Amino acid sequence: MYTIGQVAKFLGVSRDTxxxxxxxxxxxxxxxxxxxxxxxxxxxIYDITTVNFYREIDIEIKKIQELRKSKSIEGIQSLLEEKEQEVLEKIEYNKLLLKKIQIVKEDCEKIKKYLGVYVVKEMKPIEIKGEMEHYTSYDEYDTLKESTDRLKKAVILTSLRRVIRFNDEGMLEDKFIIVRKVEDFDKAIEGEILSHPRCLYTIVEDGRWSTGGKNTDHIVEASIRKVAKEKGYELLGLVYINLLLTTYEEGLERVFLEMYVPIR
Known part of the structure; x- marks a missing residue:
């Protein structure tokens, strides 16, 4: 026979538990x-270790109480199969979350390398899942949530691309498209595939810390036209803008946007 202190010590549980x-x-x-x-x-001791196991796999106390009253081997097996499915779904979610974290880390490196710098770069294929007239079109967010690699808990705005169409006279269209990246191994493609082999690529800073909240589209447009003219590139009248990162300075947001401007 053992005291409560002895049991707590060798099973690694507290007396309160x-x-x-x-x-x-x-x-x-x-x-x-x-x-x-x-x-x-x-x-x-058997009871405690069994209850510990069920608690560790997140079985509710009420269910454990039911198990204590009566549960066949088949019943326990069925319960564990349900829990197994939950764990597998969590693993898949955590894989996606890890991928998102790694992407944002890469984006931090991009910002350091390309902020204010123009290079020629390919815009890799993306699948268009839908369109939004404006980022404040909240009634259209359900489509967005269904198109974000099943990552839950928040609307992932990184799945949005702002698309601007322009000509020599100015802006013709300004909208948002909902996209997902197309990987080499992707097979289930449902929407239109969008890609451009040659783009002027840069990262610009927006947000109240750097701009005072003013719209800087005209400044960015002038810069793009200037670089294209200097390099002898023909602009195709499109700009794709992607939010990379938001950080803060003195309580004001600093927003970093990557831009792909298709050229010929």
């Missing part, structure tokens, strides 16, 4: 009527 299990009728050690001390035998 053991008392909680007892309160929830998941554990029933013998109790000395004179001093109230509990004594645990090997069967109690």
């Amino acid at each position: 053991l008392k909680f299990y007892e309160k929830k009728e998941l554990l029933n050690p013998k109790q000395n009527s004179e001093n109230g001390y509990r004594k645990y035998n090997h069967l109690d």
